Amino acid sequence: MKKTILIAWLIALPALLIASDFVSLFMERCAEEKRPLNNVNIGETMLETMAENTIDEELKETFRKLNSIRIINSDNKRDSRHYYRKADELIRDSFADYREVVTVNEEDTRVSVWMKEISDKEQDLILLSLDNEGKFTVITVNGEIDLNSISRLSGTLKNEPELLKNNETE
Numbered sequence: 001m002k003k004t005i006l007i008a009w010l011i012a013l014p015a016l017l018i019a020s021d022f023v024s025l026f027m028e029r030c031a032e033e034k035r036p037l038n039n040v041n042i043g044e045t046m047l048e049t050m051a052e053n054t055i056d057e058e059l060k061e062t063f064r065k066l067n068s069i070r071i072i073n074s075d076n077k078r079d080s081r082h083y084y085r086k087a088d089e090l091i092r093d094s095f096a097d098y099r100e101v102v103t104v105n106e107e108d109t110r111v112s113v114w115m116k117e118i119s120d121k122e123q124d125l126i127l128l129s130l131d132n133e134g135k136f137t138v139i140t141v142n143g144e145i146d147l148n149s150i151s152r153l154s155g156t157l158k159n160e161p162e163l164l165k166n167n168e169t170e
Contacts, residue, residue: 021140022090022091022095022124022126022138022140023039023041023070023072023138023140025090025094026072026086026087026090026138027039027072029086029090030083030086030087030090035074035076035079035082035083036074036076036079037072037073037074037083038071038072038073038074038075039070039071039072040070040071040072041068041069041070041071042068042069042070042071043067043068044066044067044068047063047064047066047067047068047069048063048064050063051063051064062146065143065144065145065146066141066142066143066144066145067122067142067143068140068141068142068143069139069140069141069142070138070139070140071137071138071139071140072137072138073135073136073137073138074135074136075134075135076134077134079136080130080134080135080136081130081134081136083136084110084128084129084130084136087128087136087138088112088128091112091114091126091128095114095116095126097116098114098115098116098124098126099114099115099116100112100113100114101113101114101115101147106132107132108131108132108134109129109130109131109132110128110129110130111127111128111129111130112127112128113125113126113127113128114126114127114128115145121144122142122143122144123142123143123144123145124140124141124142125139125140125141125142125145126138126139126140127139127140127141
C-alpha cells in the first residue's frame with residue numbers, strides 16, 4: 001500500500017510542480033507558433049542587481065523580497081484578445097486556489113489580478129491585462145508581495161525606457 005501511494009505521488013509530483021507556474025503552463029497549453037508571444041523571466045539574481053542599482057529605498061526592499069517576475073505579452077490585437085480569453089480560462093480552470101483580488105472592466109481595457117498565499121513570507125500574484133491598444137500582458141510575481149510596493153514597481157518599470165533615455169543624454 002505504501003509503495004502504491006509513493007508511486008502515485010511520484011507520478012503526480014511533476015504535474016503539481018508545473019501547475020504551480022502559470023507562465024510555463026500557459027506557454028505549454030496556449031501558445032501557438034502562428035501567434036507569437038514575447039516572454040521575459042527575471043530571476044532572483046537579476047532582482048538583487050536591480051535592488052543594488054536603485055536609489056529608492058522602498059524599491060530596493062521590494063526587489064529584495066521577490067523571487068521572480070515573469071512577463072508574457074503580445075502586441076497583435078487579434079492574438080491579444082485570443083490569448084486573454086485563453087489565460088482567463090486557464091486561471092479559472094487550473095488555478096482554483098488563487099483568489100481574484102482586483103478586476104477592471106472598462107471600455108477597451110480588461111485587467112484581473114489573482115493571488116495565492118503560499119506562506120506568511122511568500123505569495124504568488126498573476127496579473128492578466130488587455131489594454132486599450134489591444135496589447136495582452138501576463139505578469140507573474142513570486143515572493144513576499146506588498147501590493148502597494150508592486151503597484152509602485154509597476155509604474156517604475158513602465159517608466160524605465162524613459163529613465164534610460166534621460167540617462168543616455170546626460
